[in-house]
Amino acid sequence: MDVIRSFIQSSTPKAKLTVAAIAAGVIVLGFTMMKIAGQPDYATVLTGLNPAQTGKLTSALDKKGIKWELQNNGTAIAVDKGQMQDARVALAGQGMPGQMQPGFEIFDKQKLGASDFQQQVMYQRALEGQLAQTIGQIDGVSGAQVQLVLPQEQLFQDQQSASRAGVLLTTDGTLQPGAVRGIATLVSNSVKGLSSQNVSITDQTGALMWPTSTDGGGGLSKQAADMRASQSLEGQLNALLVQTLGPGKGQIQVNADVNANRQTQDAVTYANKGVALSDHKEQEALKGGGGGGGGGAAGAAGNIPTYAQGAAGGGNSNYTHKVQDDTFGVSKKVDHTQIAPGAVNKQHVSVVLDKSVPPADVNALKQAIQTAAGIDAKRGDTLSVTQVAFAKPKAPKPAVVGSILSYLKFVGLGFAMLIFLFFMKRHLKRREGEELTSPTWLRELEAPVSLAELEAGNTSVLPAVNSSPLRAQVDELAARDPEKIAHQVRAWMSEA
Numbered sequence: 147m148d149v150i151r152s153f154i155q156s157s158t159p160k161a162k163l164t165v166a167a168i169a170a171g172v173i174v175l176g177f178t179m180m181k182i183a184g185q186p187d188y189a190t191v192l193t194g195l196n197p198a199q200t201g202k203l204t205s206a207l208d209k210k211g212i213k214w215e216l217q218n219n220g221t222a223i224a225v226d227k228g229q230m231q232d233a234r235v236a237l238a239g240q241g242m243p244g245q246m247q248p249g250f251e252i253f254d255k256q257k258l259g260a261s262d263f264q265q266q267v268m269y270q271r272a273l274e275g276q277l278a279q280t281i282g283q284i285d286g287v288s289g290a291q292v293q294l295v296l297p298q299e300q301l302f303q304d305q306q307s308a309s310r311a312g313v314l315l316t317t318d319g320t321l322q323p324g325a326v327r328g329i330a331t332l333v334s335n336s337v338k339g340l341s342s343q344n345v346s347i348t349d350q351t352g353a354l355m356w357p358t359s360t361d362g363g364g365g366l367s368k369q370a371a372d373m374r375a376s377q378s379l380e381g382q383l384n385a386l387l388v389q390t391l392g393p394g395k396g397q398i399q400v401n402a403d404v405n406a407n408r409q410t411q412d413a414v415t416y417a418n419k420g421v422a423l424s425d426h427k428e429q430e431a432l433k434g435g436g437g438g439g440g441g442g443a444a445g446a447a448g449n450i451p452t453y454a455q456g457a458a459g460g461g462n463s464n465y466t467h468k469v470q471d472d473t474f475g476v477s478k479k480v481d482h483t484q485i486a487p488g489a490v491n492k493q494h495v496s497v498v499l500d501k502s503v504p505p506a507d508v509n510a511l512k513q514a515i516q517t518a519a520g521i522d523a524k525r526g527d528t529l530s531v532t533q534v535a536f537a538k539p540k541a542p543k544p545a546v547v548g549s550i551l552s553y554l555k556f557v558g559l560g561f562a563m564l565i566f567l568f569f570m571k572r573h574l575k576r577r578e579g580e581e582l583t584s585p586t587w588l589r590e591l592e593a594p595v596s597l598a599e600l601e602a603g604n605t606s607v608l609p610a611v612n613s614s615p616l617r618a619q620v621d622e623l624a625a626r627d628p629e630k631i632a633h634q635v636r637a638w639m640s641e642a
Contacts, residue, residue, distance in 0.1 A: 158629065161574065168570055172563060179559045188215055188224040191233050199288060210236045240370040265432065270296055277336055281313065281329055286321030290314065294337060309340040315355070315522045319377025330356045371406040371487065383495070383515060390511065395500045400517070409485040417477040425472050431459055432465035492526040497517050500536045508533065 179204045192203070198219050207214045212233050213226045225233040253272060260268070281290040295310040311333050315321070326347060334342040345357035353370035381399040387396045497515060499508060512531050521527045624631050 158627070165574070172566065176559065176563065179555070181503070187227045188213075189223045189227045189230060190217065190222055191230065192223045192237065206236045207233060212236060233406045266296075270294055271336070277313075277333055284321075284325055286317055286319075286325060287315055288318050291318035292333070297339070306339075308344055309337055310344045311337060311340055311346070313345065314350075316345060319374070319381045320605065326355045332569065368404075368406045372402055373406045373492065375402040375404045375488070375493075376400045379493070379495075379519060383518060386514065386518060387511070388498075390514075391499075391507070392502060395503060396511075397498050398499075399496045400493060400519070401496075403488075405489045405491055406487045409486050411481075411485060413481040413483070415479040419476075421477065422474060425468070428463075428469035430467035451605070490520075490525075491520070493521075494528045495521065495530070497529070497531045499531065499533045499617040501533055503533065555635075603607040 154633055196540050198474065200216065200223065204214060204216075207223075210232055212229045214233070215224050216222070218226050240593060253268065258463060274294050277292045281292070291314040294314040297307040300306045313329065313333060315329075330342045330345045333345050334340045343357055345356060348353065348354055351370055351372075351373065351635055353374075368593045377400075379402060383398040383400065387398060450485065495515065497511070499511070503511075508531060512529070515531075519527075519529070521529050
């Protein structure tokens with residue numbers, strides 16, 4: 147400290163100003179370097195995004211306290227390298243889409259001399275990418291991948307194979323059932339020779355969404371159907387909760403039990419009264435007169451004597467025979483009903499609200515959620531509402547330099563500052579030595595003169611200070627730098 151104090155006291159105002167400027171420059175440079183080194187180093191985590199989906203993804207990053215920035219006009223997201231793993235987990239919860247396939251813009255960079263096979267492959271890739279981009283714009287779809295099988299054209303029709311397509315959808319649980327059929331129709335109408343039955347659509351869980359089965363054996367699995375119904379209802383209820391209370395005030399979880407079986411039901415209905423279907427009647431009548439006759443009668447009376455004696459006698463005969471056959475029946479009605487899968491057997495809804503929500507709002511929300519979810523106590527549905535104190539989100543910690551390269555930045559900065567100060571001090575010492583060199587007139591004044599010679603008035607021993615050029619130089623030096631003259635006088639006094 148004494149050396150620094152003496153250095154400051156012995157320095158000229160110009161030297162002091164130079165040192166102050168250098169110190170200020172070093173401080174500003176160090177602050178700038180520290181700010182640059184402390185800034186997060188961003189790395190791209192997603193590219194080829196639909197700008198309409200960017201807001202949902204950035205909101206998920208903000209909830210986790212992850213620093214991010216948009217790139218490529220909002221179609222790419224970059225995050226801090228130190229938070230890359232956390233960012234991937236947060237985005238996966240939102241159905242993180244992969245890199246979008248390129249569409250027909252692939253032909254913008256077409257190379258010369260491409261073969262027919264290369265042209266065909268590029269066209270197939272472009273068509274796949276264009277379909278994926280189009281499907282990604284449908285509500286409820288956060289990402290899509292399309293794979294096409296386009297066979298080569300054959301000379302004979304019986305040797306031509308059909309085109310096929312496979313679509314992988316990444317959904318957020320709000321995809322409408324009719325949208326799957328629309329996607330299949332869109333793909334089939336966009337590819338030559340492709341029918342909708344040759345299009346297969348699956349979701350991120352691997353469940354087959356298209357084509358649907360009509361015999362109940364190839365539809366959605368029970369687990370996939372339950373998950374889809376739960377996610378769909380959960381998304382709708384959470385949206386209602388956010389619009390009512392705002393973000394971070396509540397969360398809804400739905401567990402639905404869905405009947406995924408396709409059934410056929412036959413119903414037979416009979417009428418209350420029967421009706422006559424047919425009416426058949428027959429009638430036979432025989433009439434005759436009495437009295438015996440000669441000559442004998444043909445038949446049993448003429449051939450059997452005893453029979454003729456018993457039947458002898460006169461009289462009239464009147465014989466009538468009636469037959470009636472009626473058929474009755476009861477009308478009936480047979481109904482064949484095909485029950486589509488998706489009926490809810492029962493569902494359980496759990497609502498968790500923050501303690502800051504007023505009790506009056508809690509009761510109103512309970513009634514609204516019960517109505518919106520279609521809670522039916524008769525089939526076993528339950529609704530539970532709980533209030534707990536939500537954990538406050540932690541403030542994002544400042545970026546801590548954790549890599550060796552970041553530490554080397556600080557070491558290099560400190561080493562550069564030391565070198566700078568060393569050479570600056572050496573330069574100032576050199577300049578100080580040059581400026582404090584005694585001029586000729588001072589060396590002449592320092593020459594010893596005896597007191598007897600001064601008393602005798604011998605002025606020949608004194609330098610010619612009264613000469614006009616030398617005096618002018620002395621006056622100019624005293625006027626320009628009086629502190630240096632005073633410093634020299636103090637040095638003489640200390641030596642005496």
